[in-house]
Amino acid sequence: MGEKRNVYDKMVDFFDVHFGFEKTPLKPIPVFALNPTYWLGLLLALTFIMQGVTGAFQLLYYVPSSTNTTLGLNAYTSTTNVIDNVPLGSFIETMHLYTAYAMVLLTFLHLMRNYFGSTHKERRELMWVAGIVLMLIIFSFATTGYSLPWTVISKSATDVAIGFLNVVPGQLGVFVRFLLTGTGEPDDLLRRFTIIHTVVLPGLLALFLGLKIYMYEVHGPSFTPAFSRLKANAQKYLHWFPQIFLYGTMIMSAYIAILVAASSLFPISLPPEYSAQAASQYAVQPDWYLLWVYQILKFQIFAGTGEPFALGLVGVFFLLLMLLPFYDRSSRRGISSRPFFITIGAILVTEFVALTIWGYLTPGQVIPTLQAVAVMGGVAVATIAIMQIIYGQRKESKSNATNNAASEPLDKREPISPSGNLRAEAFGLGRNSKLTISFVLLLIVAASGLAYAINSLSSVGEMFPGFLLSVSAFACSMALMTWIVKRVVVSYESQGGTNA
Amino acid sequence: MNRNYDEFRSRISVLFVIFLIIVAVYLWFVDLLLQQRVFGLLLSAEFTAFSLLIYVYRMENAEDLEKRWLFIGVIALIFLVLMSIVVSL
Numbered sequence: 001m002g003e004k005r006n007v008y009d010k011m012v013d014f015f016d017v018h019f020g021f022e023k024t025p026l027k028p029i030p031v032f033a034l035n036p037t038y039w040l041g042l043l044l045a046l047t048f049i050m051q052g053v054t055g056a057f058q059l060l061y062y063v064p065s066s067t068n069t070t071l072g073l074n075a076y077t078s079t080t081n082v083i084d085n086v087p088l089g090s091f092i093e094t095m096h097l098y099t100a101y102a103m104v105l106l107t108f109l110h111l112m113r114n115y116f117g118s119t120h121k122e123r124r125e126l127m128w129v130a131g132i133v134l135m136l137i138i139f140s141f142a143t144t145g146y147s148l149p150w151t152v153i154s155k156s157a158t159d160v161a162i163g164f165l166n167v168v169p170g171q172l173g174v175f176v177r178f179l180l181t182g183t184g185e186p187d188d189l190l191r192r193f194t195i196i197h198t199v200v201l202p203g204l205l206a207l208f209l210g211l212k213i214y215m216y217e218v219h220g221p222s223f224t225p226a227f228s229r230l231k232a233n234a235q236k237y238l239h240w241f242p243q244i245f246l247y248g249t250m251i252m253s254a255y256i257a258i259l260v261a262a263s264s265l266f267p268i269s270l271p272p273e274y275s276a277q278a279a280s281q282y283a284v285q286p287d288w289y290l291l292w293v294y295q296i297l298k299f300q301i302f303a304g305t306g307e308p309f310a311l312g313l314v315g316v317f318f319l320l321l322m323l324l325p326f327y328d329r330s331s332r333r334g335i336s337s338r339p340f341f342i343t344i345g346a347i348l349v350t351e352f353v354a355l356t357i358w359g360y361l362t363p364g365q366v367i368p369t370l371q372a373v374a375v376m377g378g379v380a381v382a383t384i385a386i387m388q389i390i391y392g393q394r395k396e397s398k399s400n401a402t403n404n405a406a407s408e409p410l411d412k413r414e415p416i417s418p419s420g421n422l423r424a425e426a427f428g429l430g431r432n433s434k435l436t437i438s439f440v441l442l443l444i445v446a447a448s449g450l451a452y453a454i455n456s457l458s459s460v461g462e463m464f465p466g467f468l469l470s471v472s473a474f475a476c477s478m479a480l481m482t483w484i485v486k487r488v489v490v491s492y493e494s495q496g497g498t499n500a
Numbered sequence: 501m502n503r504n505y506d507e508f509r510s511r512i513s514v515l516f517v518i519f520l521i522i523v524a525v526y527l528w529f530v531d532l533l534l535q536q537r538v539f540g541l542l543l544s545a546e547f548t549a550f551s552l553l554i555y556v557y558r559m560e561n562a563e564d565l566e567k568r569w570l571f572i573g574v575i576a577l578i579f580l581v582l583m584s585i586v587v588s589l
Contacts, residue, residue, distance in 0.1 A: 088536055091537070247558065249554055257546075
């Protein structure tokens with residue numbers, strides 16, 4: 001009773017009394033979930049709100065027409081007008097673009113974290129399905145939004161997006177195409193895309209986001225496989241107010257700070273307005289998150305009539321991804337106990353990065369089938385080989401450890417998180433964050449090296465130094481990545497994350 | 501020891517609050533058409549300082565506070581303020 005309250009505590013009490021946070025039924029969160037990787041969904045929801053605010057600002061000025069209206073403005077000039085003449089216009093336009101990028105990037109990271117962490121199991125199947133639907137909505141959001149300024153690049157992104165609709169068969173395809181693109185005339189297309197981008201998709205996104213947040217509230221954060229061996233402090237639960245609320249506010253503030261700083265340091269400048277002449281002079285390609293699809297469509301084997309088939313394959317891929325919890329039924333959740341699905345995941349990530357970088361380096365080029373097979377197959381084989389080495393070494397070290405300490409019972413093992421403070425209790429990932437960042441950077445170097453080497457194969461003689469450098473960069477980064485993955489797996493094993 | 505830490509927390513929090521107020525007042529007078537980048541960089545500094553303030557508040561024990569994060573945060577603040585000066589020139 002006689003405890004002295006400082007100014008912060010009084011402030012927290014004030015908000016608690018006035019808003020009744022203590023009484024709200026949000027679930028308590030375990031301490032180990034105080035780690036940014038557990039809050040990617042929160043950042044996604046925040047990004048959606050930021051998109052809404054910056055988008056509403058743009059809507060005040062935007063004219064959805066490819067030809068000049070009575071105001072003397074069209075889609076392109078109304079956008080440049082905001083950038084050049086409206087207070088905070090350039091800043092908000094840039095923020096809108098960068099938050100869209102952040103949304104796509106966070107979606108990928110969230111997906112990868114949930115896939116490799118096996119959070120789609122045990123009553124979370126529908127959360128996974130809702131997440132994949134959200135990802136598709138976010139892709140549609142990004143694509144329709146990208147089309148709206150009607151630049152040469154946005155036109156090509158629109159063409160790729162419309163190409164997806166060709167996959168829908170029969171009369172349903174005709175209906176969907178007409179519904180989304182109308183007569184196909186630019187004005188009709190822009191009007192429809194504006195409505196889809198500002199009304200339909202936000203509504204759908206809010207619906208599925210609400211559903212996912214509700215399911216999260218029912219199930220709470222996913223448990224780490226080593227949860228049972230965490231120290232008592234790390235297993236303890238925190239009430240959402242003020243602890244979790246403050247933690248969320250802290251990471252959200254830091255996240256907004258990064259986005260705002262990036263928007264100020266690197267303001268956008270629009271590419272030229274779309275016209276047949278400008279398009280012929282400009283090497284057009286879609287935005288980065290669609291480059292992987294675009295690259296697949298450039299494969300010679302899919303050129304012309306094969307395009308719907310390629311897009312159909314992409315559709316099947318998303319369907320398989322959505323149904324993952326229904327065929328990955330094993331109760332095992334540890335990275336080391338799911339070699340098949342972890343290897344498949346690793347192949348998909350490396351292929352995605354390789355296709356994206358390769359697509360960026362070869363705008364408008366048709367890729368010969370043999371080259372496509374060599375790159376796609378090479379990346380897959382290299383990834384499988386690396387994963388095999390890692391799993392082989394892990395098996396060996398495990399068998400050695402078993403021989404050395406066969407008699408030691410599981411409950412006598414040292415609990416993890418020896419320092420016992422909040423930071424250390426945020427299990428594992430913080431410790432490996434530097435390795436993770438290095439891994440991602442190396443992955444980019446490896447993919448760039450491979451793409452460059454493949455592209456220069458036809459003229460090795462002239463470009464020999466570049467070829468040698470790219471092959472060396474590829475080989476070195478692959479070796480370093482192997483070492484990093486091995487370190488992460490060994491560190492994970494030593495913390496007891498062998499199985500759930 | 502704990503009293504020293506409480507004092508340290510209070511002092512550093514007051515510094516962040518003063519920084520937040522000064523920058524907020526300055527932001528009020530920034531030209532929103534011609535100095536958009538300055539506005540954005542200082543707004544980013546506001547969010548960074550606010551994030552650091554919450555971080556310091558959350559860490560009730562000296563062993564929980566990681567000085568590395570404080571250091572990175574303060575360096576980020578200095579960078580943002582310097583960049584806002586550079587882009588305004």
